Amino acid sequence: MSEATAASTSGPGKATANAPDAALEQLLAPRADWRGVVRVGLLGGVVALYLCLVGIVPTFDPRALVAGIISLGDTAILGTGLAIGFLASLRSPDGPRRAIGAGALAGALAGAMLTLFVILGSIVDLRAVALHASPATYDILTFGLGVAGSWIPTVAMGLAGAVAGGIAVLPKRVREPIILGLMSLLVVGLFAGVIRTPMLASPLTSALGRFLFASEGLTVAGAIATLVAVVGGQALSRRLGVRQRVREMPETRRRRMRMPFLVLGVLFVLWLPQGVGSFFAQVVAVVTLYVLMGFGLNITLGLAGLLDLGFVAFFAVGAYTVGLLTATGEFGIAGWPFWAAIPFAVLLAMLFGAFLGLPILGIRGDYLAIATLGFGEIIRILAGSDLMKPLLGGPRGITSIPKPIEVSPDSFLAGPLQIYYIALACAVVVAFVAVRLRDSRLGRAWVAIREDEDVAEAMGINLVQTKLLAYMLGAAFAGLGGAIFATLLGAIISSSINLYVSINVAAIIIVGGMGSIPGVVLGSIFLIGVPELFREFSEYRFLFYGVALMAMMIYRPEGILPSGITKRELHASDAVQPAGPTAAPMTETGR
Amino acid sequence: MHVRLADRLTDLSIASFLWAFRIGVVLVVVVGSYLTLASGKYAAETWVNLIVTGLTLGSIYALVALGYTMVYGILRMINFAHGEIFMCGAFAGYFAAVALNQIGFLNASWVTSLVSIGIMILVAAAFSTLLAVLLERIAYRPLRNAPRLIPLISAIGASFFLQYTIRGWLGPGIYAYPDVTVLSQQVPIAFIRLRWIDVLVVTSALSMMAGLYFFVMRTKIGTAIRAVSEDKATAALMGIDVNRAIVTTFAVGAAMAGAAGVLFGLMFRQINFFSGFEPGLKAFTAAVLGGIGNVPGAMLGGLFLGQIESVGPTLFLDGLNVPSPSGLAKAIAFIMLVLILVFRPSGILGERISGQRA
Numbered sequence: 001m002s003e004a005t006a007a008s009t010s011g012p013g014k015a016t017a018n019a020p021d022a023a024l025e026q027l028l029a030p031r032a033d034w035r036g037v038v039r040v041g042l043l044g045g046v047v048a049l050y051l052c053l054v055g056i057v058p059t060f061d062p063r064a065l066v067a068g069i070i071s072l073g074d075t076a077i078l079g080t081g082l083a084i085g086f087l088a089s090l091r092s093p094d095g096p097r098r099a100i101g102a103g104a105l106a107g108a109l110a111g112a113m114l115t116l117f118v119i120l121g122s123i124v125d126l127r128a129v130a131l132h133a134s135p136a137t138y139d140i141l142t143f144g145l146g147v148a149g150s151w152i153p154t155v156a157m158g159l160a161g162a163v164a165g166g167i168a169v170l171p172k173r174v175r176e177p178i179i180l181g182l183m184s185l186l187v188v189g190l191f192a193g194v195i196r197t198p199m200l201a202s203p204l205t206s207a208l209g210r211f212l213f214a215s216e217g218l219t220v221a222g223a224i225a226t227l228v229a230v231v232g233g234q235a236l237s238r239r240l241g242v243r244q245r246v247r248e249m250p251e252t253r254r255r256r257m258r259m260p261f262l263v264l265g266v267l268f269v270l271w272l273p274q275g276v277g278s279f280f281a282q283v284v285a286v287v288t289l290y291v292l293m294g295f296g297l298n299i300t301l302g303l304a305g306l307l308d309l310g311f312v313a314f315f316a317v318g319a320y321t322v323g324l325l326t327a328t329g330e331f332g333i334a335g336w337p338f339w340a341a342i343p344f345a346v347l348l349a350m351l352f353g354a355f356l357g358l359p360i361l362g363i364r365g366d367y368l369a370i371a372t373l374g375f376g377e378i379i380r381i382l383a384g385s386d387l388m389k390p391l392l393g394g395p396r397g398i399t400s401i402p403k404p405i406e407v408s409p410d411s412f413l414a415g416p417l418q419i420y421y422i423a424l425a426c427a428v429v430v431a432f433v434a435v436r437l438r439d440s441r442l443g444r445a446w447v448a449i450r451e452d453e454d455v456a457e458a459m460g461i462n463l464v465q466t467k468l469l470a471y472m473l474g475a476a477f478a479g480l481g482g483a484i485f486a487t488l489l490g491a492i493i494s495s496s497i498n499l500y501v502s503i504n505v506a507a508i509i510i511v512g513g514m515g516s517i518p519g520v521v522l523g524s525i526f527l528i529g530v531p532e533l534f535r536e537f538s539e540y541r542f543l544f545y546g547v548a549l550m551a552m553m554i555y556r557p558e559g560i561l562p563s564g565i566t567k568r569e570l571h572a573s574d575a576v577q578p579a580g581p582t583a584a585p586m587t588e589t590g591r
Numbered sequence: 592m593h594v595r596l597a598d599r600l601t602d603l604s605i606a607s608f609l610w611a612f613r614i615g616v617v618l619v620v621v622v623g624s625y626l627t628l629a630s631g632k633y634a635a636e637t638w639v640n641l642i643v644t645g646l647t648l649g650s651i652y653a654l655v656a657l658g659y660t661m662v663y664g665i666l667r668m669i670n671f672a673h674g675e676i677f678m679c680g681a682f683a684g685y686f687a688a689v690a691l692n693q694i695g696f697l698n699a700s701w702v703t704s705l706v707s708i709g710i711m712i713l714v715a716a717a718f719s720t721l722l723a724v725l726l727e728r729i730a731y732r733p734l735r736n737a738p739r740l741i742p743l744i745s746a747i748g749a750s751f752f753l754q755y756t757i758r759g760w761l762g763p764g765i766y767a768y769p770d771v772t773v774l775s776q777q778v779p780i781a782f783i784r785l786r787w788i789d790v791l792v793v794t795s796a797l798s799m800m801a802g803l804y805f806f807v808m809r810t811k812i813g814t815a816i817r818a819v820s821e822d823k824a825t826a827a828l829m830g831i832d833v834n835r836a837i838v839t840t841f842a843v844g845a846a847m848a849g850a851a852g853v854l855f856g857l858m859f860r861q862i863n864f865f866s867g868f869e870p871g872l873k874a875f876t877a878a879v880l881g882g883i884g885n886v887p888g889a890m891l892g893g894l895f896l897g898q899i900e901s902v903g904p905t906l907f908l909d910g911l912n913v914p915s916p917s918g919l920a921k922a923i924a925f926i927m928l929v930l931i932l933v934f935r936p937s938g939i940l941g942e943r944i945s946g947q948r949a
Contacts, residue, residue, distance in 0.1 A: 054759035129686060131762045307740050309747075358608050359933045366669050366743050370875065371932045374925040377872075381922040387913055465601055503751075510744055543755035549748025550730045553741050 036091035037102045041109030041161075044084030048110050048157070049117055051076050052141070054543070055132040060536050061140050065189040066223045067214035072536065073140050075186065077114075081107045081157040082182075085164030092165070100165040107161020114141055114153035122147040177234035184230045189218045194280055194533065273420045280533070285420040285488055287529040289481055292427040294508045294520035295434050296477020301506065302515035303438060304470035305450025306361075307369040310376030311478050312501040313356065314349040316383055318479030319486040319496070320392055321345040322401065326487075329400035331393050338404035342483050349479020350472045357471040361464050376502050384494035397493030401486050419488045426484065430477055431517055437473075438515070446470055478505075500542075504528060507545045511552055513559025522561055609933075616930060623907035633905065640784050641902045647789045647858060649897020650796035654851035655874035656881070656889040657803060658844025664820040664884035665840045667739070671746035672726060673848060674871015675753035676719045680849025681856045681866060682757065683718035684711040685766055688856075692769040701773045708771070708791070708857070712850045719849030722753070723841045732834075750868075758864040765863045768856045792854045799850060800890050803843065807886055816840055820884065869921065873900070876928040882938030891939065900924050 051057050061073030070078075085103030092102030118138050120126070126133035135146075142149030167178055188195070192213040199209030212222035246254065273281035293311070300308050325334045325341035334341075360371045382388055384395055392398065405418050437443045445466045448456040457463050486492045504527065512523025527545065531538040552559065627633070655677050662670040691697040691707045698704060730749045734742045774788040807813040812835075818826040819836040827833050855870065856862050877896045881888025904920045913919065931938070 050756075054756055056759070128689075130760055132760070305740070307743070358605055359612055360929065363932055363936055364739075366739055367879075367932050367936060369740070369743060370669065370872075371929050373872070374928040374932075377925045378922050378929070381919065381925070385919055385922070387919065462601070464605060503747075540755065540759065542751045543759060546748045546750070546752030546755060550745050550752065551748075553737075553745040553748065554730070554733045557737065557741050 033091070034102075034105075037088045037106050038109065040084055040088040040091060041106030042113075044080060044087075044106060045110035045113030048077060048080045049113055051080065052114070052117065052137055053130050053132055054540075056540055057140055058132055058134070058137045059539055061136075063534070063536055064214065064217035065186070067217045067219055069220060069223075071140075072190075077141070077153075078156065078160045079186075081110065081160030082164040084110050084157070085161030086168050088161065089165035089168040099169040100162050103165020103168070104158045104162035107164070108154050108158030110161075111154035111157025114157070115150045118142060118150040118153065119147060122150075173238060177231045177238075180234055181227045181230040185218075185223060185226050188226050189223070190534070192217050192222070197280070269424070273417050278416065281420065282416040282488075283529060283532045285416040285423060286532055287524050288420055288423040288427060289484055289488065290504060290508060290524040290528045291521055292423055292430055292484070293478055293481035293505050294512070294524055295427060295430040295517070296474050296481065297505045298509055298515060298517075298520055299434055299437065299446075299477075300470050300474030301509055303434075303443060303450065304446040304467060305365070306467060306470060306474075307365065307506070308372045308471070308474060309369050309499075309502050309506060310356075310372035310374070310379075311474070311505050312376045312497055312499065313372075313379040314352055314475040314478035315482035315485070315501055316379050316497040317349040317352045317475075318345040318482030319492045320383070320398070320482075321348050321479070322483040322486045323398035323492040324392075327398050327401045329398070331391070331398040338402070338487055342480070345483040346476050346479050349482070350476040352479075353472040353475025354468060357468050357475070358464075361467045361471060373499075373502070376499060380494070380497045380499070383497045392494070395494050397491055397496075398486075399491040401490050401492065403490070404487055416488060419484060423484050426480055430480075435517070442466070442469065503542075503545065507549060509559070511548050511559060513562040516559065516561050519559050519561035523559075613934065619911070620907050623909075623911045626911065627906055627909045630909075632909070636783075637905075638902070641905065642898065643783065643785055643789055645898040645901030646894065647792045647897070648901055649877075649894035650793050651851050651855050651858070651893075652870065652874045652877045652896050653890045653893025654796050654799060654847045654854070655870060656877040656893045657800070657886065658848045659875050659878040660881070660883050660886060660889040661807075661816070661840045661844045663878070665816060665837055666731070666735070666742075668731070668742045669746065669875065670731075670841075670844075671743065671871075672730075672749040672753055673844065674867035674869075674874070675750050675757075676723050676726075676845045676867070677848040677852045677855070677871060677874075678862065678864065678867025679722055679753060679757065679852070680715035680719035680845075681852030681862045682761070682766070683849065684715035684853035684856055685768055685862060687711045687714040688769045688771075697769060698772050704771050704773045708853070711853045712795070715849035715853045716846040717849070719845040719852070720842045723845030723848075724838055726753075727838060727841045750871075754864050754867070761864065763864060765861050768860045768862070770860075771857065774857060788858055792858055795854065796851070799847060803847065804886060806843065812836065812839055872928070873924050876924060876931065879928070879936065880931050880938055882940040885938065885940050888938055888940040895939070896924065896927065899927055 057073045057076050059073075060076055061071045063072040064070070065072050065075050085107045088106030089099035089103045092098045117133075118141055121133050121138055138146065142152045145152065167175055170178070193216055196209050196213040196215075199205040199213075212219060212225060214222075218226065246257075249257070273284045293315070297308060297311055300306050322338065322341045322345045324331060325336045325344060326338055328335060356372075356375050360368060360375075363371065383392055386394065388394070403418060404422060445456070445461045448459065448461060449463060449466060453463060485496070489496070508520055508523035508527050511527060512521070513519025527541075527548075531541040537544075655673065658673045658676070659670060662668060662673070688697060688707070688711050691710065696703050697707045726749055730745050731742055734745055774786065774791060776787055778785040778787060778790060807816060815826070815831045815836045816839060818829065818831055819833050823833055826836070852862075852867075855866070873896060874893065877892035878889045879892070880896060881890070881892025883889075900920055900923060903923050907923075908919060
């Protein structure tokens with residue numbers, strides 16, 4: 001949010017060959033004047049106020065980042081202050097002292113808006129028009145002092161801004177470790193509970209776990225240890241020139257050096273759900289499921305460029321097929337084992353893909369997205385309707401779907417764990433299929449269609465056939481995901497079939513990087529894993545999706561970890577043609 | 592030769608598949624309607640009431656559809672967040688109504704009620720306009736020359752952003768519009784169940800649409816909007832401020848959506864953060880139905896969709912013994928959406944923009 005607004009006011013920048021960096025430069029464009037500083041401060045104040053009013057600050061507040069010292073709510077406010085100070089210092093006239101002053105000024109301006117908010121809130125009860133303009137929020141902002149402490153946000157934000165301004169003018173080799181250290185503090189603090197559980201389980205590490213982590217968040221010692229470890233590690237690796245040396249290594253040796261890390265990574269992935277307790281195991285299983293479905297949609301969206309917002313339709317087909325064929329309860333019709341049902345689920349989802357895809361694949365891209373969205377909604381309404389109730393159970397759904405492998409409850413495959421391994425295995429297979437397809441003749445045809453349908457057709461590619469294949473493959477993998485999902489929950493109810501399944505998968509790919517496998521994994525961890533783990537985040541999950549989708553499209557349409565091809569394509573035109581034909585009037589009146 | 596034969600066969604099978612699809616739809620409609628009417632289960636009164644509901648619903652869809660159609664006409668972009676603009680307008684109108692109710696103005700007499708509704712509509716229109724202009728500036732303008740899917744994805748993001756901002760700001764609960772007593776009274780006409788709210792919605796929607804038509808066809812800025820829709824570059828060469836035309840389009844569309852939000856709130860009495868999604872999607876259907884980019888088309892499409900949704904489930908499905916057909920009303924709107932996109936993407940009146948240039 002802050003980035004989007006800040007950059008849009010910084011005026012039109014010239015796109016250059018490597019646009020991600022250019023976009024960043026445009027964002028950070030140091031225009032040395034105090035008006036820019038003030039503008040950053042005011043915009044930052046709007047952002048901070050937004051964070052309070054929308055409830056992020058009060059909702060995040062109960063969770064501690066460093067136990068007893070700083071909560072996640074404080075972090076949100078102070079983080080905004082730091083960001084404001086950093087951005088403001090880049091706009092300040094040169095000189096380190098002025099940079100700090102600029103940071104402090106901008107931070108204090110933003111804080112002043114919070115101060116005004118607290119004072120206004122003490123005079124008028126704003127709760128009728130804003131749920132979170134409540135004493136609880138004011139108490140967070142003033143450390144419980146009420147109106148008497150209304151000066152606190154101004155001073156605190158000013159300090160944060162000054163600190164950030166100070167960091168910004170440090171030499172790069174000092175600045176980067178500090179920023180990295182603060183970020184890892186945030187990540188480690190957030191995941192403290194997840195890391196602590198397995199540490200406590202083993203007598204070797206339980207003392208260390210208790211030393212570093214509180215039941216929620218880091219202990220003070222843990223926070224210092226994290227900072228020291230990260231900053232020190234950075235400094236050490238810089239001193240020894242690790243990166244330099246790796247870069248200078250011959251390719252074969254580098255590959256050999258990568259092997260142990262790869263093996264460690266595989267072992268970690270296999271061990272992951274074992275150590276972290278059943279709740280986290282469930283989350284990890286869901287994340288893996290989304291990775292699997294992300295790989296599937298990646299073929300449709302990432303390779304063939306068909307924005308499918310009705311992914312949930314095929315997910316539903318897979319889930320209900322497995323439910324009907326394997327359930328031992330009321331609606332089960334066959335009582336088959338999971339392994340016999342799954343090929344049917346996938347095949348049926350694929351057929352469904354053909355059935356729905358045939359009529360719509362001729363229409364143009366944006367209409368296709370809306371039409372698929374319509375399909376998803378139709379399936380959702382049908383699944384919950386009275387019409388299908390005798391068959392699918394309506395809102396109560398199909399229950400008592402057995403697990404794929406019957407094991408005793410204390411076995412290492414009990415509960416969500418076996419689903420995790422099945423999903424993982426399927427994801428690996430799907431990833432393999434996707435990579436091989438991408439490099440095949442068909443894959444190149446998909447990419448050609450995505451780039452330019454008319455040219456692709458002129459080259460002899462049958463548009464409908466090729467698109468249909470992509471759509472059907474995506475549908476098949478969605479069906480597989482749905483099938484596994486049904487066994488994970490042990491039931492399939494109509495409310496599981498909703499638009500958000502489609503939006504989740506699409507957001508994973510768009511944010512992670514279209515056509516890129518690491519991108520899908522990263523996207524799933526952040527967009528699915530974090531909200532599933534933390535209730536606070538799940539409240540604001542779709543708010544975050546919204547901001548992420550807009551910000552990605554504006555600054556980095558290829559995603560965070562894009563595949564090489566997509567990156568080149570999306571920025572190929574930048575190098576040739578700095579601005580489109582209609583960009584001219586925009587630059588004149590755009591400001 | 593072999594390959595071409597296979598291609599021909601696929602194309603043929605696709606064509607026959609599509610025809611089977613069309614015939615199936617027509618069969619359901621014709622057989623269903625015949626069976627329902629032949630069963631004589633419903634009196635004429637019921638049908639008239641359904642038509643009245645459809646007309647009211649359709650006027651609201653039409654108002655929202657105008658925003659989709661105008662923005663698509665000028666930018667070739669589906670403004671997915673338009674439904675959320677509508678919802679935010681409904682909330683702005685809600686707060687205005689609560690304030691007016693607190694000072695006792697809302698229900699003092701029928702004159703103050705009418706004035707209050709006018710104020711609510713103005714507040715909602717102003718708020719929606721402000722939002723839409725900000726949205727255009729932040730989320731759409733930087734993407735004006737990007738490939739088509741990119742602004743669509745940004746618009747989807749904007750839609751979620753607005754929805755969940757309202758959810759965070761006001762909570763997920765349902766907000767009930769204050770009661771305007773005049774509106775729920777019956778219009779004294781023989782056997783038809785017609786309330787003043789229906790009259791209000793239809794007349795205000797129709798007059799707003801007439802105003803918009805005048806605005807687009809007769810005023811200078813309206814002409815500029817049409818010129819930019821036709822050809823951006825040439826319009827710019829003719830000295831038209833392209834940005835201003837685009838922003839005005841967003842603003843006018845949003846004002847209509849905001850007003851529609853108030854009418855929606857007055858009619859259904861309950862709104863929450865998700866209230867914009869379905870009406871938005873349906874209004875988009877209406878816009879495509881009438882031929883996207885076509886202003887009279889959007890009005891016609893809205894009214895038509897309102898009828899289909901209101902009368903359709905009972906008429907088509909009841910005769911086929913489908914249980915509780917009104918539960919499938921939403922699905923009918925979406926089926927309509929898919930059908931129109933598949934079989935006649937240029938809509939009833941035809942698009943004002945051809946597929947090639949779009």
